[in-house]
Amino acid sequence: MEEYNVGDPSVNVDLKVSEIESQKKLESPGIDPHMHSMQDNFEMILRKMCLCKSFGDLQILVSSIEEKVKELYGQSYFNTDVSVISHRLTVDRLAHEQDYDNLTILAAVGTLPVSVQGDGNCLPRSGRILAFGDEDHHTEIRCRIVIEMVTNIDRYLSVDHLQKRK
Structure with missing residues (x-):
């Protein structure tokens, strides 16, 4: 590992270039x-978001886009009009048979567990189904979670x- 003298002008130039490149990456996307x-x-x-190297970078990015996202797309809410039949969803029988009615708040509002694609995006896909009735555009839910x-x-x-949850 190389050691650098902080007083070395080439190090400071490199740091400044790195900072500028980092800021360009974090500029608000052209929504x-x-x-x-x-x-x-x-997307x-x-x-x-994936370019952020630290939580601080992520905070800067989120603060630059949060209001624009709300202004353009509003909030995502649970959509009570989504149904298994009208949206051609497949009931997840295994989950439904696992004492589902006693395990989830969704059962209280009359929903059924449905199958989603298992590609590592199952949580955002499930959120997308609850909000919009399809799992195809799960990227929105992933962004909204962040x-x-x-x-x-x-x-x-x-x-x-956190202690209230115990």
Whole structure:
């Protein structure tokens, strides 16, 4: 491992170039509903999120996009109009037979467990089904999960809040 003298001007130039490149990567993605589809915008946001090298970088990015996302796409909510029949979903029989009615809050609102593609995106895919009735554009839900957790970090890391869950 090479050692560098902090007073060496070449080191400072390299650091400044690195900082500028890092800032360019973190600039707010060009979220534009007229130029890109909603799915394209969320894929662009997710790519920017993946470029973040630290939580601080992620906070900067989220603060630059959060309001624009809300303004353009609103909030995602549980959609009570989504049904297994109308949206051509497949009931997950194994999950349904596993005492589902006593294990989940979703049973209380009359939903059934459905099968989703098992590609590592099952949580965002499930969220997408609850909000929109399809699992195809799970990238939006993945981005919204990150935005929610970064924006409300104090809540998610609060000892008092975490102890309430026990």
